[in-house]
Amino acid sequence: SEIRRWMLENDWVEAIVALPTDLFYNTGIQTYVWLLTNRKPAQRRGKVQLIDASGERFWRAMRKSLGSKRREIPDEAREEIVRIYAGFLNGESGASDVARIFDTEDFAYREIRIERPLRLNFHASDERLARLADQKPFARLDASEQDQIQLALRGLPDQLFRNRDQFDKALGKVLKAAGLKIGAPIKKAILAALSERDEEADICRDKDGHPEPDTDLRDHELVPLKEDWRDYVAREVTPFVPDAWVDETHRDARDGKVGRVGYEINFNRYFYTYVPPRPLEEIDAELKALETEIAGLLKEVAR
Structure with missing residues (x-):
């Protein structure tokens, strides 16, 4: 997170490309290509382009797999990725079904510490x-x-x-x-x-009358950097745990403000496509067909 923070706050990240899985010999995990520069064009300053090149149109299956390497990126897919990347450089919006443009701060959050009283x-x-x-x-x-x-x-x-x-x-x-x-x-x-x-017990207080925190109930919330943490707590925390409070001593070492700053880039969050569940009638018909098939097989075995 600190490495991501340095690169994003210094505006070095131009684009991040999510590649398909199963590209490498020893691992099937997904790989990301980070395009870095310290000479961003004016139209890209403060912006990061995410390109989701993990879909089926960007890879093809190998005729023979090599360990975990079962896919490869064909030339036409590479050219499309470059076109998407270059489009934003050339003044286009840079956005499409597989590409989106974000402010660098869109990936930032403040991790605030939520305390609840000891009872x-x-x-x-x-x-x-x-x-x-x-x-x-x-x-x-x-x-x-x-x-x-x-x-x-x-x-x-x-x-x-x-x-x-x-x-x-x-x-x-x-x-x-x-x-x-x-x-x-x-x-x-x-x-x-x-x-x-005991949730029914009175709150334990220190010598100054302040509630003592219960470390077993301690929690952390990630608040988008662009949002005031007070508004976030009022909306997302207080309605559900009215006795909770924010530990304002939990501060960022660099800017000194409440909450520690971190950066997270989650492609699934930005490119998630809802797939509706199959109709129950279709599933029920399949189950009945399977039951009929199994019953037929059992009759064959019994003969």
Whole structure:
């Protein structure tokens, strides 16, 4: 993506040609030819031509395949590709059923980070107390210290807390009553062991009152560079997850703006042709014909 970004932002890409698959001996993957120049004609500046030369009219099957190489591009197809490319150079629109012209920014996006709030419940059940032994800070304590903390935690109310602050207060009371002082790593271990994610729980907040993000719910969206990310989020994110927000510290290293810039060129997106499904009547008729054929074959076998 960074290589694509450099070439496109410096306006070096004149055209990209998608070639047919199965052209090369060791691979059947599709190949793309990038036409680069640092001397673009005025009419092509800021523009990129995509040519989809992957269709059947641009290749023919070889009489004898060589490994994965089963196709070749005939001379007349090469000439057509060159004509399409040269047409835009000579002032034509450059667009056709297999060619389209784009601004360089049409391929650019900003990857924004979507956060959702952390919601936890807490319960000092036997099952959750047993999980405390798996927490590394707690496991490093002496056995006697572990026993003292476990005993104190069993003094917590036998209820499900859906508010972390309320549970924190209850935890502080039982530890104080037991005469125990614990450090931040041990407290963090206790909270981790006794908690579970709960969509019905209150949002966990930091000391400044800001919602804490749930890293398990973190997502990323690719916003077209030409669109303001705020408009995109209001349309594509907020209606579906109202409590989500954008992490505005996730910024591009080069321009410093929210969201990291990337470039993606997807030929399928630009040259997709809808093929309607076959009518159900036609499929049903084929199935019935096959059933009749299979029944006939079974009769032959049974004779």
